[in-house]
Amino acid sequence: MKKIFKKALIISCILPLTLPSANAFAQVSSVKRVSGNSRYETAIKLSNTYFADTSKVTFAIVASGETYPDALIGGSLAAQESAPVLLTYKSSVPAGLVSELKRLQPDHIFLLGGPNTITDTVLTSLKKQTGIAIDRIYGNDRIQTGDEINALRATLAGMDEADFEKISDPTLFACVNAYNFHDSLYSAPYYGIMTSDQGIGFLSLAPSTIYEKNIDFGEAIGDIKVVRDGTNSMIITKGSDRYESSVKIAEKYTNELNLNPDTVILTSGENYPDGLGASSLVGLYEAPILLTQKDVLSTYVKNYISKHKIKNVIIVGGPNSVSDNLVSQIKAIK
Template sequence: MNKKLLTIVLSCALVSSISYNVDAKILRVNRLSGKTRYETSEKIAKEYKMQSNEIGAVILALGTNYPDALSGAVLSKKYNAPILLTTNENKNLALDFIKENLPKGKNVYILGGNGGINNNTESQIKSMGYNTLRLGGSDRYHTNSEIVKNLNPKKGTPIILANSQGFADALSVSPVASSKGYPIFLVSKDKIYDPILSDIKKLSPSEIYVIGGQGSVSDKVVKEVADSTKAKVTRLSGKDRYETSLNIARHFFNEKDNISIASGLGFADALSGSALASLKNEALVLVDNNSIKTQSKFIEEFTNLDIFGGTGSVSENTVNILKGDTIKSQPSTKPDSTTKSDNINKEENIIKPSNNNNSLSDAYKNEVTNKMLQLVNELRASKGVKPLSIIPILNNEAEKRSQHMAKTGEFSHNDTNGNFIFKDELAKINYTYRSIGENIAQNMYTKDPQKQAEALFTQWKNSPGHYKNMVNKDFNQLGFGIEVNSQGLTYATQVFVGK
């Protein structure tokens, strides 16, 4: 009876993983900001240029008001064009960007009529050697119609309905609209204007996405459009602009690679950022600095985070929460739910080290480390991911972590104050990084170092969180450490760094 019980206990392996955020995910944070909305716009445009290598055009929008620009972001993907905010009085940043980054003879699209970006500014752009195309009308609806005509969607293309009196809904959906080529049609809450309805009828869309609740686009308007087209209707809404924005992201974005955020209190940063978000095929989620619990649960699933705007728009505290600085680790997996080893009850697998202090020899540690590196890189190669390099200083940090766990029995990524230990240790040695992660495991000592490495690797491979760390493309460095305690339990640590 006792022998059977011992076998069950020894067949359980305790494992836990962490990355520098929640659920073993990494948020590589890239904030694009300047002192003003125009500098922020320029920074985003430069990032757009870097991501796309070259740009095919530039879209200019007035930086002091949003109506003309609301539906214009959809043109970004079509023309491979960043969106620059400008005014007639402070246009040098935009003109300098055009001069330095757009080949002469290319097009500059100006959103809105002469009452916005005026003819003098347009003439100056022409004198620099560029073609200008103004997409504007007598009001926001006629401008909207001109933009849709320029987009020139095919008959049957799905469309988007958004309220023209606010910016949040239209900008939240703009990256999707641009990526997919879906035109955005602007309406008021209870009325759709004849030119807009006429354009929709001609397009005969297969589906209508209504952005926002009844306070944005009433059922009356939706029914009028649906009856004239017989299209399927999908409403994406929430209790406020933030939940609506989040529900748009949830509906359209299944890939968990890139995501962007901007303040929902102003239009400027989100408008500029919508073009880059479209280029990178990422959701644009609006946030405020007061309540982001719901957003953080969604955003933590993504790998890379772009922030549009400075700390006055999206605070560092907000970013820290989204990165997981206050919610770092998932609970250690309990023994009854972890990977079980097939042969761990064999006598040879529970022999303790023969030396007096129960420490492992350097030769043993080196062999386990080399085998672990081989196994991890073989796994990465099978997934098309570049190999990791073993870094001695990271081995030292991983070994210190394993020694501490073996000595104290503590099995956690965090200290008693909730601080991520590995992160703090890297800070002590001034080791810089872009992203970090950690896997830890507890198992029985095996005297064969090759089998020990294979057993630990299998534990981690069979656990989703640990597996994600081992194949994460953002990591390029590895440290490994292993130690044994007086009861013959081994504690192993993998630390990952992206530089």
């Protein structure tokens, strides 16, 4: 009996060494999901959750929830100023928006987009109900609105017009396709958090095809088509798909900004609504935005999380955009 007992004791000591639990070597320690019943509610929840300390809120951004260009290119402004992004209907104010703005009490609200995107009735209503000063930032179209957002960013960064005109570094100026949502979703925040060491980076919306002979510097990102003129002056950053492209921009955080984020923001690469408010977190965490399909985590994204030893993943969007099965895939990354 003693021999049997000793044998059993030895086996019991060995088993924990030979049969570790499935998550023993899991790398990601925290996966948090932020979502609401609508894109408007998701944006409010992001603001309420991550901007709980209102003493640090100087600006708030309000953009259309019915179309993507202004909100997404506004991601550079949100990241630069660590400002929450909230959404509105074109002709009416969604439930909860006024309450959240009153809670935040920013010094100023920037309303992105012209009257055809957000009516003057909404602007007047928000100003009257909150008592907060509001400036509308817009151009004649989405491309010009992007340029106006860049001009505002330059002003807030203390640059005058002459400084703005002197920018000639390819890493500081980039173009994305004005007619897809994903490229500006993951790249605008990166250009918004460039530090003073690198200069202030600007991202512009552009036609889907650009001619390099008309641009003597810069970077083309994602799906934009570049027609070369033989000078090869424009850098092109593009992956095999939007998921790899988001990783290529994420790599720039480390390679070009000398940042080593331990957090990433994950949102749908298949549709834009939940991602509209995601850029508000970038300035807080200096974290890249990565894109995903609903049910399958891209190998590129998975490898990025593993390679950079990412500890925290913030999912923006509900299970209809980023499934619970994907959460399990993230938690299994080693």
